[in-house]
Amino acid sequence: MLWLLFFLITAISAELCQPGGKNAFKVRLSIKTALGDKAYVWDTNEEYLFRAMVAFSMRKVPNREATELSHVLLCNVTQRVSFWFVVTDPTSNHTLPAAEVQSAIRMNRNRINNAFLLNDQTLEFLKIPTTLAPPTDPSVPVWIITFGVVFCIVTIAVILLIVSGVRQRRRKNKGPSEVDDSEDKCENAITIENGIPCDSLDTKGGHINEVFLMEDERLTPL
């Protein structure tokens, strides 16, 4: 008799939890991808924890506070670590509607992820979309700040340049005449073009020594 009951129950559970069933959800875990060396092995104890987390999520839904561990059924566990689960209704022998289960899971997704040390990408509920994190828009875009800095520096530098140019021009107009300077330059050019180093003939001081005039005449004119 007991065996018959056992078979009946397993048969019913098998019937309720079918891959691709009406209110069944497929779950896929990528433990090695998430944890690398610290990966744990997926065994029946982990399955127990999973059923507990699903029952916990369902208990948070109003009207479903009576959900027990035995109401969550797992089937078709593969090596990938993927399986299907359903949540059964204790009063009737049907599965709970998918929408309810989906909303319950979504509300507690973070807790479920953390229980398994996984995240939204490594613990996938295949028909339940993840809630994207809200975009973190800073109040002022970063590029405006750097642009403001650059623009201010350029503007200040341009103003400084113009002001210094104006001041230089004013000083040049007030200074000694430029005629002496160009004469010196010409003299330097002539002496250098002849290929003779003329360090001794330093006429930059503006004084013409009679003695050196003789040396100038010795140089052949061009």
Place this chain on the structure above:
Amino acid sequence: MASSRGPPTPWAGAGAGDGRPAWGSRLQYLLSCVGFAVGLGNIWRFPYLCQAYGGGAFLLPYAVALALEGIPLFHMELAIGQRLRRGSVGVWTAISPYLGGVGLGCFSVSVLVSLYYNMVLAWVLWYLLNSFQHPLPWSSCPASHNRTGLLAECVGSGPVSFFWFRRTLNISSDMGASGAVQWPLLGCLAASWGVVYLCVSRGIESTGKAIYFTALFPYLVLTVFLVRGLTLPGAADGLAYLFTPDVRVLGSPRVWLDAATQIFFSLSLALGGHIAYASYNPPRNDCEKDAVTIALVNSLTSLYAAVAVFSVLGFKATTDQENCLDRNIILMVNAFELPDQSIPREDYALVLNHLNVTWPERVAQLPLETCLLRDFLHKGASGTGLAFIAFAEALLHMPGAPGWAVLFFGMLFSLGLTSMFGNMESVITPLLDMGVLPRRVPKEALTGLACLTCFLLASCFTLQSGSYWLELFDRYAASINLLVFALLEVLGVAYVYGLDRFCEDVAWMTGRRPGLYWRLSWRLVSPLLLLLVLGASVLLLVCSPPGYHAWDPQYERFPERRERLYPGWVQAVCVLLSFLPALWVPAVALAQLLRRRTGG
């Protein structure tokens, strides 16, 4: 004066007494010329050509073009600038009044180039400003309007392309639809013109100081990228792909044509900038040594940049291939319920074969991609596609991405800035020589006016269709005109000015007479080569369909770009751009002829 062939003049304070500004030191002059020649094209055009034309084999046509066309023309420009001590307009008017149009034409092309070149700098500045954040803004797609998923356009094209086409350019899908001005880009354009004005305002006095940083910084960054790039996984594949010679390409004339055009535009010949720079030299300066040095430095920089760029692109291709394999592995693992992480990447092919044998139908249903490294390496990009899409994506995979992004875009900005100095010099020196404004007007005012005018004209590139216009300018404004001017230049010097007279001048300046190589190149080889290249370029331009690639999210094959033809009025603009500057030459020659007739 011709008899005294003394040694070259010492540099310090040696003006010729004609009041022309002079370089502070020889290093400033060399760095300015190198900076003008080394530009964005060395980074994003040469590596692409190298890879597209059989890798190491491309270096042969490149070297031949350098020796027969690049160096002789470059030496000639430096020599006449240094000898005649005027900008491009003054030089050609001095050689022959009938050739004055060449100088005016060079001036017009320089103005056109300055307009769009600084827009590219504005794009680089925008990316630079956006690199100061982690994670970089082009690393992920933004959420859609109702926050249920990611933006559809971004998911289709990838976040990097989305950031370039939508967030930066906000590009329109049609050239006719100009759209609105993009204020962030306009701001960046204003900032880059501000920086250019800052450095160019006092002519070579101010550029000479800025050049120490802007010309040397790119080399520093290239070295850093080279060292980092060579240590990245997959760099060797990228370099092998770049340099493996495929000698069969040497048979196709297209390769030789592209090598010749690349050398020509890489050295920035016929724009008048080098003539202007050389005109500030002391009269006795070894321009032959300068020409050879600068041309070789330019080519070596291209090679150096190619190695750095391709080691990073090899890393990117390897990463892309690994991601492709990972996606395929996940598909297989999920479909066949195999244990997680059970297929390492190396065993992928074996496992695929095994599964294909056992369950072919199920494997056929999976959307597996082919992940060949060669395909990823072959996605060769050049121009803005290389810098803002391919390289920007490669930067995302490097640890410490914002720092590398700042370095890279800072380097691009420096490179473009030094080229802009040369461009502005070739615009401003002729203006000063022609005496457009009275002498009492300070030079800063003239420069400021020129920069302001260029900024206002270039603001039309900040419209939504601006990048299409920029590509148009890039393709049509400079290509034919500069070749025409270069041909007229070399013919003018060799035959109108007289090759013997020119050789004597060079001998007076450098202290030795130009050898047979120079004389043969100037008289025969370079004009012939230029004529060939000009003819081939005209043919190519005429035969290629005048169209553009539009970014259209509504296109069925999005993210591929839709090929569109230019509207009629735009085609008219293309034609005008292609030969209007060259019309200066016959116009001025005619005016001169009429003046002689009526005057004499």
